Amino acid sequence: MLLSKTCTYGLLATLFVASQKGERDYVPIREISRQLNISFHFLTKILQRLTTHNIMNSYRGPNGGVRLAKTPDEISLMDIIQALDGNKIFEGCVLGLPGCGESTPCPLHQSWSQSRDIIIHSFMSANLANMSQEIQKGNLRISGMENWFTRKDD
Amino acid sequence: MLLSKTCTYGLLATLFVASQKGERDYVPIREISRQLNISFHFLTKILQRLTTHNIMNSYRGPNGGVRLAKTPDEISLMDIIQALDGNKIFEGCVLGLPGCGESTPCPLHQSWSQSRDIIIHSFMSANLANMSQEIQKGNLRISGMENWFTRKDD
DNA sequence: TATAATTCAGACTCTTTTATCTTTAATTTA
DNA sequence: TAAATTAAAGATAAAAGAGTCTGAATTATA
Ligand code: FES
Ligand code: FES
Numbered sequence: 001m002l003l004s005k006t007c008t009y010g011l012l013a014t015l016f017v018a019s020q021k022g023e024r025d026y027v028p029i030r031e032i033s034r035q036l037n038i039s040f041h042f043l044t045k046i047l048q049r050l051t052t053h054n055i056m057n058s059y060r061g062p063n064g065g066v067r068l069a070k071t072p073d074e075i076s077l078m079d080i081i082q083a084l085d086g087n088k089i090f091e092g093c094v095l096g097l098p099g100c101g102e103s104t105p106c107p108l109h110q111s112w113s114q115s116r117d118i119i120i121h122s123f124m125s126a127n128l129a130n131m132s133q134e135i136q137k138g139n140l141r142i143s144g145m146e147n148w149f150t151r152k153d154d
Numbered sequence: 155m156l157l158s159k160t161c162t163y164g165l166l167a168t169l170f171v172a173s174q175k176g177e178r179d180y181v182p183i184r185e186i187s188r189q190l191n192i193s194f195h196f197l198t199k200i201l202q203r204l205t206t207h208n209i210m211n212s213y214r215g216p217n218g219g220v221r222l223a224k225t226p227d228e229i230s231l232m233d234i235i236q237a238l239d240g241n242k243i244f245e246g247c248v249l250g251l252p253g254c255g256e257s258t259p260c261p262l263h264q265s266w267s268q269s270r271d272i273i274i275h276s277f278m279s280a281n282l283a284n285m286s287q288e289i290q291k292g293n294l295r296i297s298g299m300e301n302w303f304t305r306k307d308d
Numbered sequence: 309t310a311t312a313a314t315t316c317a318g319a320c321t322c323t324t325t326t327a328t329c330t331t332t333a334a335t336t337t338a
Numbered sequence: 339t340a341a342a343t344t345a346a347a348g349a350t351a352a353a354a355g356a357g358t359c360t361g362a363a364t365t366a367t368a
């Protein structure tokens with residue numbers, strides 16, 4: 001897998017928060033958990049990390065929850081991925097050899113570095129503003145059909 | 155990580171075997187282990203799986219070891235990757251959502267499917283014949299500098 | 309036939325990831 | 339102040355991946 005579970009959950013949750021309409025300030029984690037069918041406690045930990053990375057703000061107590069720490073156009077998917085998975089996915093040799101570069105290429109370096117650049121560029125240029133618009137229009141989905149059923153709370 | 159450790163070890167070992175010169179039939183796993191600095195027993199299991207997938211032939215006893223089951227141009231890197239990591243890497247949504255396609259795209263589908271196609275094409279078109287030539291010429295490396303030191307046998 | 313070299317097979321341990329459970333702290337509201 | 343709501347924090351457990359260990363089976367060679 002390119003992205004860890006932690007990372008995909010973080011991405012989905014952030015996209016969910018970004019695409020929330022309405023005047024309320026904070027979105028409760030429990031609601032995100034239910035809508036996206038992600039374990040509440042697990043999601044809490046993930047969002048805590050996003051909070052410490054200054055991608056989210058959190059607030060405790062009634063009407064509390066999380067919200068974006070910046071405007072949606074200032075947050076790229078790459079920011080979230082790096083906060084949760086680090087950049088070990090994008091740097092380093094795909095075969096695990098020490099070092100990665102044109103000077104000492106492994107057999108996959110040529111094709112991989114090309115693909116990698118495309119992926120990195122995509123993740124950096126994709127920000128929450130663009131995507132949340134499309135999500136609100138219904139052109140993009142951030143959940144499967146499992147949330148047609150309700151998740152049992154944990 | 156895109157590829158598991160199992161998979162990268164399998165790729166390196168296969169490339170090593172393919173780039174062996176000489177008239178001997180089988181390459182002992184212990185020698186591959188030493189040259190590539192991979193745990194012998196772990197590598198043994200990996201090569202067993204490649205044997206059952208008809209990528210390698212094995213032979214027991216003195217002068218035994220493994221060899222390619224087909225000619226190098228008949229084995230692509232994709233064959234090895236699929237034998238060891240399956241195709242779950244290449245199929246399915248990068249965000250873990252059920253299903254992946256143009257009809258129900260997730261926010262990363264556009265960029266990911268493009269990158270994915272490039273990667274798949276690279277892995278399918280790269281065969282052992284091409285690569286072992288380059289390795290023998292010294293243009294490609296299949297190990298880091300750790301094999302400048304000897305690995306303690308396990 | 310005895311011995312050494314080698315793969316095969318399975319159980320086992322260790323580590324990381326993923327997930328759950330419980331308690332604590334902060335905040336609002338009545 | 340008391341009660342309810344919510345995130346924070348930590349302990350624990352389950353699952354998967356990575357790696358180790360031991361013994362058995364096969365084969366060549368002396
Ligand atoms: S050296 Fe292997 S991917 Fe660059
Ligand atoms: S739907 Fe997510 S990658 Fe295709």
